[in-house]
Every structure is written in structure tokens, then in C-alpha cells.
Amino acid sequence: MDARSMDLHARSIRKRNTKCLLVSVLLNDNRLLHPINKLPRFTYPPPLPTTSKTFKTTACGGDQKVHNQPVMNPLIMPSLLLTLLFFTFSNAALDPDSVYQSFLECLPLNSPESAENLSSVVYSSTANSSAYTAVLQDYIKNQRFNTSSTPKPSVIITPTSESQVQAAVLCAKKLGVQIKIRSGGHDYEGISYVSTEPDFVILDMFNFKTIEVNIEDETAVVGAGALLGELYYRIYEKSKVHGFPAGVCPTVGVGGHLSGGGYGTMLRKYGLSVDHVTDFWMVDVNGLVLDRKSGGEDLFWAVRGGGGGSFGVILSYTVNLVSVPETNTVFRVMKTQAENASELVSKWQTVMPNIDDDLFIRILLQPVTVNRQKIGRATFIAHFLGDSDRLVALMDKNFPELGLKKSDCIEVSWIQSVLYWANFDVNTTAPEILLDRHSDNVNFGKRKSDYVQTPISPSGMTSIFNKLVELGKLGFVFNLYGGRMYEIPADATPFPHRAGNLFKIQYSVNWNDGDPELEANYLNQSRVMYEFMTPFVSKNPRGAYLNYRDLDIGVTSADGENSYSEGEVYGEKYFMGNFERLVKVKTAVDPDNFFRNEQSIPTLAGKISAPSSSYRGEARKTVKIQLFLPWVLKIFLG
Numbered sequence: 001m002d003a004r005s006m007d008l009h010a011r012s013i014r015k016r017n018t019k020c021l022l023v024s025v026l027l028n029d030n031r032l033l034h035p036i037n038k039l040p041r042f043t044y045p046p047p048l049p050t051t052s053k054t055f056k057t058t059a060c061g062g063d064q065k066v067h068n069q070p071v072m073n074p075l076i077m078p079s080l081l082l083t084l085l086f087f088t089f090s091n092a093a094l095d096p097d098s099v100y101q102s103f104l105e106c107l108p109l110n111s112p113e114s115a116e117n118l119s120s121v122v123y124s125s126t127a128n129s130s131a132y133t134a135v136l137q138d139y140i141k142n143q144r145f146n147t148s149s150t151p152k153p154s155v156i157i158t159p160t161s162e163s164q165v166q167a168a169v170l171c172a173k174k175l176g177v178q179i180k181i182r183s184g185g186h187d188y189e190g191i192s193y194v195s196t197e198p199d200f201v202i203l204d205m206f207n208f209k210t211i212e213v214n215i216e217d218e219t220a221v222v223g224a225g226a227l228l229g230e231l232y233y234r235i236y237e238k239s240k241v242h243g244f245p246a247g248v249c250p251t252v253g254v255g256g257h258l259s260g261g262g263y264g265t266m267l268r269k270y271g272l273s274v275d276h277v278t279d280f281w282m283v284d285v286n287g288l289v290l291d292r293k294s295g296g297e298d299l300f301w302a303v304r305g306g307g308g309g310s311f312g313v314i315l316s317y318t319v320n321l322v323s324v325p326e327t328n329t330v331f332r333v334m335k336t337q338a339e340n341a342s343e344l345v346s347k348w349q350t351v352m353p354n355i356d357d358d359l360f361i362r363i364l365l366q367p368v369t370v371n372r373q374k375i376g377r378a379t380f381i382a383h384f385l386g387d388s389d390r391l392v393a394l395m396d397k398n399f400p401e402l403g404l405k406k407s408d409c410i411e412v413s414w415i416q417s418v419l420y421w422a423n424f425d426v427n428t429t430a431p432e433i434l435l436d437r438h439s440d441n442v443n444f445g446k447r448k449s450d451y452v453q454t455p456i457s458p459s460g461m462t463s464i465f466n467k468l469v470e471l472g473k474l475g476f477v478f479n480l481y482g483g484r485m486y487e488i489p490a491d492a493t494p495f496p497h498r499a500g501n502l503f504k505i506q507y508s509v510n511w512n513d514g515d516p517e518l519e520a521n522y523l524n525q526s527r528v529m530y531e532f533m534t535p536f537v538s539k540n541p542r543g544a545y546l547n548y549r550d551l552d553i554g555v556t557s558a559d560g561e562n563s564y565s566e567g568e569v570y571g572e573k574y575f576m577g578n579f580e581r582l583v584k585v586k587t588a589v590d591p592d593n594f595f596r597n598e599q600s601i602p603t604l605a606g607k608i609s610a611p612s613s614s615y616r617g618e619a620r621k622t623v624k625i626q627l628f629l630p631w632v633l634k635i636f637l638g
């Protein structure tokens with residue numbers, strides 16, 4: 001777009017938006033003009049009860065800067081007035097329709113594809129609102145972030161080609177809007193489709209779902225928008241003795257899952273999903289497509305667990321498949337507190353990390369009501385890569401207290417084990433259900449995580465059960481470690497929680513009613529329990545699993561002024577000793593912190609000083625002030 005058409009575009013926008021403020025804002029590159037509109041403030045993430053950490057607007061910290069600007073040294077206007085005006089405007093968002101129009105104009109300038117092609121993948125709440133809403137909601141997997149007050153993107157772009165992703169990145173950069181990248185939409189805090197920044201767009205990658213399985217060399221190339229169930233199914237189509245070690249929920253997206261680690265029932269045998277990634281394709285901040293060779297080994301290391309949304313847009317991953325036996329065994333055994341659940345769980349954590357790598361047993365700890373009495377219950381759920389005779393012999397030898405019988409076991413194929421763990425009836429459900437992108441129930445939910453490194457005594461387990469019963473709704477998922485997880489060095493990938501961890505805890509609470517009081521109560525239960533667990537779990541730092549996203553453990557605020565110190569708080573919990581290396585890679589590949597979210601990896605610039613250019617908020621703030629001044633003067637001086 002040349003300067004003249006920019007100007008015409010700006011004028012037409014201004015005409016169209018008579019309700020908007022009659023002010024235009026120059027964007028970062030001083031090329032595009034937009035009217036701005038005032039939107040109500042929002043609170044995301046939800047405030048913590050104790051610290052009341054709400055969204056901090058740029059205006060709150062911006063007064064001092066207003067007075068420091070040379071252009072803002074008016075003799076005429078009282079500084080109070082300016083302060084008030086600045087406060088009013090600096091929280092403003094761009095008008096969604098003008099963002100939409102700007103994308104429609106910008107995309108063809110940055111892509112070989114036709115304007116018509118490109119416009120068909122851009123959705124706006126104003127131009128095509130019903131399609132926009134349908135696309136937005138299709139991959140919202142937590143109803144907490146599907147309310148009328150949830151912040152909404154200005155536009156959604158659903159690219160179908162690599163060049164569309166490149167153009168979308170370049171245009172978002174030019175327009176100065178934040179990009180949120182979404183693949184399967186399972187982020188527990190909705191980070192892929194909600195934002196604390198007023199201007200954001202969603203790059204929805206669900207069309208990148210191609211999966212190429214090559215049994216001869218035991219590899220697969222998987223699009224970021226493919227779902228785990230689709231990957232499992234495509235492998236099963238070609239081989240009954242191959243699989244892939246990843247999560248148990250078939251509708252989880254590859255893009256987020258592999259970017260954050262990824263584990264499932266073969267964790268002890270084969271480690272994490274990222275331990276099997278051999279290459280990647282990604283669009284970087286300059287719109288370049290990088291792979292392992294062109295991006296380098298540091299970037300390759302970072303995109304295998306350093307978190308999605310920090311380094312670029314993942315288009316696909318290349319992975320190695322793993323061998324699975326034709327006969328697998330699964331079982332589910334329940335024991336209440338009255339049936340010695342505390343002793344059994346305590347025993348499980350001491351013997352199981354050293355048991356045969358073919359066995360994975362997860363325990364659900366839940367408060368239940370039995371004979372009108374509230375009591376704690378442990379459900380042991382297993383996947384064994386072998387037949388039931390071998391499994392029963394193994395359990396008899398190592399964990400006879402559980403009393404596993406052959407009749408408790410179900411022998412299944414590997415793909416049926418996937419169905420079993422996804423709570424489908426293996427006798428009546430065909431594997432094709434894995435191709436159903438919406439086979440899941442979407443509820444309201446909250447997750448947190450912890451790691452246990454020292455065995456918890458039976459009395460400790462009893463106190464945990466009692467606390468869960470007292471709280472009433474929250475449950476725990478204990479995920480067994482050991483095996484291959486202990487052999488892979490903590491710095492082999494960004495995921496650091498390897499040797500020394502007995503098991504990982506997921507705090508889990510789901511509900512299906514949008515009542516805000518209920519939500520506050522359940523969020524509070526998770527936080528109370530987290531406090532309660534302090535003596536039992538890892539310390540200094542207290543570990544957390546990135547894919548169990550939890551904004552309670554720290555966020556980078558939208559102004560980005562303390563991005564490093566804020567990032568360090570959650571970064572050390574998620575990545576421990578690997579955090580600093582992630583920061584270095586981030587600084588090298590995205591020095592201006594274009595790819596950012598509430599828990600992204602900060603750049604080194606944030607460590608050295610408050611970033612003056614790394615966040616577009618700073619640059620635009622200055623521009624806004626300069627532009628507002630004549631307007632303010634005009635109004636008040638007549």
C-alpha cells in the first residue's frame with residue numbers, strides 16, 4: 001500500500017466510524033492509520049483472592065512518561081487534565097472493523113495468493129459475525145473463557161497455506177496487534193484465544209491437519225492443527241505395532257501439546273512426545289519458514305517443550321514412531337479410604353517408579369459419597385505394553401497389596417488402549433471415533449500441577465484424602481514417573497522434570513454451570529489445596545508442568561515493563577535450569593518479543609532494562625500522546 005492509498009484508507013475508515021473517537025493512531029511502522037475506540041476494561045486472568053492481581057493498564061504506570069515527553073510540556077493545559085485524558089485513551093482498543101479492513105488490504109501485499117483467497121480466511125465480529133463466532137467457539141475447550149465478558153479477538157485468521165501464515169505474521173506485526181496462536185484450543189487458561197492486551201488476533205491453525213505416516217522409516221510428519229486422536233488413527237491405519245507417546249485426550253492439538261512437552265501412558269517406556277521430535281517447520285517473526293537445519297539446534301531445542309507462542313508459528317513437527325505390542329492390557333481398580341487407599345497410594349509411589357517400564361499406572365484421588373458418607377477414593381488406571389499374564393505376575397511380585405486379578409484386566413490392541421483411556425467403551429466403539437474432532441465434553445475447569453520427590457507417608461496420604469473430602473469437589477491425578485523419564489537428562493529438552501521425581505500431580509476440578517460464585521468457589525478450592533500440599537511437593541523452585549497451564553503461578557503483565565522478572569517467576573517453575581537458555585534463544589529469534597502471551601518466554605532486554613521497543617504498547621503510547629495533543633488543545637482552547 002503506498003502512502004496515498006494509506007491516507008485514503010485512513011480517511012474512509014474515519015468516515016465509516018463516526019461513533020469512534022475522531023482520533024487516528026499511527027502504528028509502529030508509521031504507515032497505517034486507524035481510528036480508535038474505547039472498550040470496557042476486562043480482567044484476565046481472573047484475580048487471585050489473596051493478592052488481587054488484576055490486569056494492570058498501561059495508563060496506571062504511564063503518567064510520569066506523559067510529563068517527560070518533550071511534546072507534552074504544555075503551558076496551557078493543567079497536567080491533571082492531561083493525566084485524565086491519557087488515562088482515558090491509553091486503555092483503548094483499535095476498532096475491530098478497521099483491523100479487519102487493514103488485514104484485508106495488507107495480506108495480499110505480503111502473499112502471492114489472490115485477495116479473494118486471502119479474504120476467505122479472515123473473520124471479523126462486524127463483517128461476518130456469525131461465522132466469526134462459530135470459528136471462535138469451535139476450539140474453545142474451557143467454558144470459563146466462553147462468556148460474554150471474555151475478551152474477544154479483533155479478527156480470526158484461519159490459514160490454509162504456509163504463505164498465508166507468513167502474511168498473517170507480517171501484517172500483525174505491521175498493524176501492531178498481538179497474535180494468539182491456536183491449534184487444538186486445549187490450553188487450560190485459554191491462552192491461545194484470550195488475551196490481556198486490548199488488540200489481538202487469533203491465528204487458528206486447525207486447517208494444518210495433514211498427517212503423513214511412513215512406516216518404512218517409522219516417522220510421521222504431523223501438522224500443528226492435527227489432533228492427537230487423528231495422529232493415533234493414521235498410525236493405526238498403517239500398522240498395528242506402531243504408536244506415538246502422547247496425551248490421553250484425543251482432541252488435544254499437536255501444536256500446543258508438542259510445544260509444551262506432551263506425555264501419555266507410554267511415558268515410562270518412551271518418555272515425552274518431545275523426546276521423539278526430529279524436525280519442525282515454523283514461521284518466524286520475519287515471516288521466514290525455518291526448520292531444524294535453517295533454524296539451528298538451539299531453536300530446535302527450544303520448540304520441543306519451551307512452550308507454544310514464544311518463538312514462532314509451528315506448521316508441523318516430524319516425529320519418530322515407537323513400537324507397541326499387538327497385545328496390551330488395561331485395568332481400572334478402585335479402593336476407598338475404608339479399603340486402605342492411603343496405604344496403597346503410599347506404596348504405589350515407592351515401588352512403582354522402579355517397576356517394569358512397560359507399565360504405567362495413574363491414580364485418581366477423589367472425594368466420593370458411599371452410603372451417604374463422604375470418603376476419599378483412589379482409582380488405579382493402568383496401561384501395560386504386554387499381556388495380562390505377565391502383568392498379573394509383575395503386580396503379584398511388586399505390588400501384591402493392590403490384589404490385582406486377571407479378571408480385572410482387559411486385553412486390547414494399542415489403538416483400543418487409546419480408546420479405553422479416553423473413556424470410550426472398547427467393546428462398542430470403533431477407532432474412527434478418533435477422527436471426530438468434537439468427541440469430547442467441554443466443561444468449565446481449572447488445573448494446577450506439582451511434582452513429588454519424597455515419598456508421602458500413609459498418614460500424609462490420609463491427610464490429603466481428608467482435605468479433598470473437606471473441600472468437596474477438587475480431585476487429584478497422580479501420574480507415575482520412572483523408567484525412560486529418569487534416563488533422559490534434564491537439559492535434553494526444555495522440559496526439566498526428569499530423574500528424582502516420583503510422580504506428577506494434576507489438580508483437577510470440572511463443573512458445568514456458569515455461575516460466577518461456583519467458579520470462585522472451585523478456583524479457591526484449587527488454591528487452598530495448593531497451599532495445603534506445600535510440605536509434600538518439590539521446592540526451590542516448586543515445579544509445574546507447562547501443559548497444565550496455571551496463571552496463578554505468575555504472569556507477564558500486558559505492559560511488558562517487567563517481562564524478565566515476571567517471566568522468571570513462572571519460567572523457573574516450568575523450566576527450572578533451562579529457563580535462561582530459553583531466554584537466550586528467544587532473544588535471538590524474536591528480539592522485539594512479537595510472539596508473546598501471559599506466560600511466554602521473555603527476552604534478555606527485559607532483564608537489562610524496561611523494554612522500550614520490545615512491546616508495541618510502549619511505542620504506541622508515545623505515538624498516541626503526540627497525536628492526542630493537538631486534538632486536546634483544539635477542544636480546550638476552542
Ligand SMILES: Cc1cc2nc3c(=O)[nH]c(=O)nc-3n(C[C@H](O)[C@H](O)[C@H](O)COP(=O)(O)OP(=O)(O)OC[C@H]3O[C@@H](n4cnc5c(N)ncnc54)[C@H](O)[C@@H]3O)c2cc1C
Binds near residue numbers: 247597
Ligand atoms: C481434556 C484435556 C486433556 C489433556 N490431556 C493431556 C495429557 O494426557 N498429556 C499432556 O501432556 N497434556 C494434556 N493436556 C494438556 C495439553 O497438552 C495442553 O493444553 C496443550 O498445550 C494443548 O494443545 P492445543 O494445541 O490443544 O492447545 P492450544 O490452546 O491451541 O495451544 C496451547 C498453547 O500452545 C500455543 N500454540 C498452539 N498451537 C501453536 C502453533 N501452531 N505454533 C505455536 N504455538 C502454538 C498456544 O498459543 C498456547 O500458548 C490436556 C488438556 C486437556 C484440556
